[in-house]
Amino acid sequence: MGEVKRSDDCLRSRPVRFHGERQDVSAPGWLRLSELVAEAAADGREEFAPLEELTGEQRRQVVTLPAGIGALTRVRHLRLYGSDLVRIPPEIGGMRSLEEFTPYTSYRLHWFPYELARLPLLRRSTVSTRALYGNPKTRLPFPVLAEPGAAGPGALGLGALDPAVWGAESVGACSVCDGPVAGVAGLRQAWISLRTSGADVLPLLVNACSSGCLDALPSPAAGCLPGPHRGRGVGGLLEAAELELSADRFRLYVQDAGAAVDAARVDALAPDRRSLVVGTSTGGDVAVTVQVFAAGPPADHDAFDRVLEATVEVPSGRVAVLDDPEGLPVADCFDLPPGPVRVRVSYPGGAPERVRVRLWPAGEGGAAGVRVVKGLGWRVV
Template sequence: MDDQRDPTPRLLPNRFAADAAGRSPVRAAERCFHQPNARVRFHGERQDTSSAGWRRLLELIDEAAADGRDVFRPLVDLTPSERADLVTLPPTIAKLTRVRHFVLYGSPLVRIPPEIGAMTSLEVFEPYTSYSLHWFPYELTRCPNLRSSTVSTRALYGNFKYRPPFPRLQPAGALAAQPAHDGLDPQLWSVEAIRGCSVCDGQVDPATFQQLWISLRVATDVLPLLVNACSTTCAEALPKPADGYIPHPHQGGRAVPQPQPDW
């Protein structure tokens, strides 16, 4: 019998719509969890808003907002050097209210801004293989249609596989000692600016402000979410954490007991 198999190799579809050029080598050697006795801290990189990559990303966001597209894959339209400029996303992602599918495959990002909560049409969020994204803003829970996520969960604080510790947050009221709320040290505060309450979206009173960690299921994955709470009232309004994780909002640190890792 003749071998009628097609010798041509079959190409598999790339569900992330990003080829090798869409990934970034920046922070590819991420080792935050490879030193178990080291102090756990946030990434301290600051975003250079004068860089070519940041300016190009602003343009791409404006274009996507203007044409009303429902799929946004910004990294594939950036050069490797432009992608290397990125530490976070611009607050202007709040304009992407019609985007349903947001792809950040292989990004070099170390944090996502709270303005992602304004992307109210978002259904699918894919920051897969973004190995320096160890946490997400609580504002992600404001996306009412979000139903699917693809996250590299082993890179997350408190993940079920390895249970790496959460960074210790600043004590309640510590914001009052800061001269400004838009020039913060991200290695201590996680962000460079605190603009509002994660829970009620109200203004922040530095005297009553507090930060908390909570692990919640968001779409497909349980994510470590950082809460910027304007008051004890908002902190007490947080939902019950996901089963199998720290059962209450907390301030992090190695002293906080976690369930045993799932080896």
């Protein structure tokens, strides 16, 4: 929903990092916002749009919200339209009556606290999803989180954290059980992508007190990494996406994002060094699961009718999966190390048609050409 229109240095950097801005609690905008939060807590209002009562300059002085928002237990709609916020504090979990959350066009909000998923009445949200980590269109990677049990940089205590490292200036309690966290060394951080309300899948940061609390997290949304992760994937799986493509010529394409595909090629799986033409049995919509691995994934061929593999040269470091070569500028792309990439195409059979595409670095001396792993092969030229 919406485009990322503001310049954001954290998204241009690789690897992606948290925003490191600290809140200036002496700024006029912060002081006025704190007054508005206190007023809302006192009068029990059901709708709260505090930024609309600040000047433009005051809004730019606010990079987070006061922890006091947790006292707004009667607010049903929180409006933060067009803010300069870079994070939402976990105390939002105290807003137990919240039904609607509107941070739309807050383009510097790339993630949310897990506490948002625990709000029992939240039903609607309006978020600029193209600014989010893990978005299926923009492919924004997640920041890599600190190792569990390691003090790490910026670790002066849970009340004085470096937000560029931890995503927060303080952590007061476990995101899952509300229990205490045994200092920075006891902090277990993880990412999980959940459908918190409406149609949006949001990337959520969990600050857990134990591995047990991480194990208790719900299952992620379909098409996302299959469990909590620290920004480096799960079990070698670095990224996952569910695409809906239209194979109107009975073919799909897997290619280097910098290559041009010869649309006249009609082979079911035709290698062109930098591109593959993947055949389909239907000329209509195809559900495509794309998974990116750090290394060759284990074989699970028994679950599929047909399996083929090939190698594609990807000097750009980006692999596009698309249904029309002319659509390359807006195609779904996946990051891998520049060089040869192994592609495994698996067909489970049945209707409607589905295709799974797995990608991983082939490495020097990796397998070349097309190999029919299972099922009927196709002529390859």
